[in-house]
Amino acid sequence: MADRWYAVRVPQEPKRVLTLEEVNALLPRVSELVGRQLDVRREIQGFLARLGELTGDVPERIVLDPADPADLRALKRGLVEHIERYRAGWRELEEMGGVLKDSRLGLVDFYGQVDGKLVWLCWKYGEDEVGFYHALDEGFSARRTLAQSMRHRLLN
Secondary structure, eight states: OOOTTSOOOOOSSOSOOOOHHHHHHHHHHHHHHHHHHHHHHHHHHHHHHHHHHHHSSOOSSOOOOTTSOHHHHHHHHHHHHHHHHHHHHHHHHHHTTEEEEETTTTEEEEEEEETTEEEEEEEETTOSSOOEEEETTOOGGGOEEOOHHHHHHHBO
């Protein structure tokens, strides 16, 4: 499930189909980025909690109102900056070929091929390499193992 301040966009056509080797080579950068994103997400949640404490409500939209008290304006400004940074981070992931599937868990899929079919190569934050895949119309719960003995035969 996506945060309301970042909607998951799954492209209609694959932007880039990657090999398992290409995805695994990207994982150090992806892992660092996703780790930062999870931290920024927690910070945003903190900002939202403080905003709720100050105003009694967490609005759907953050309006930078010059009439707000200085502390509220600063809080909203910080929140907006964090949300912009968060969105930019996920765009960076997309530019690497990743598709965010769950911002809370750090689930990222990459287009790949198994037995000549287009699939999602499935990675979760904390995993050292991509070891799973699933069909494009399936989710995390349907992911299957890319067993070491199968990898050469199945991929690409």
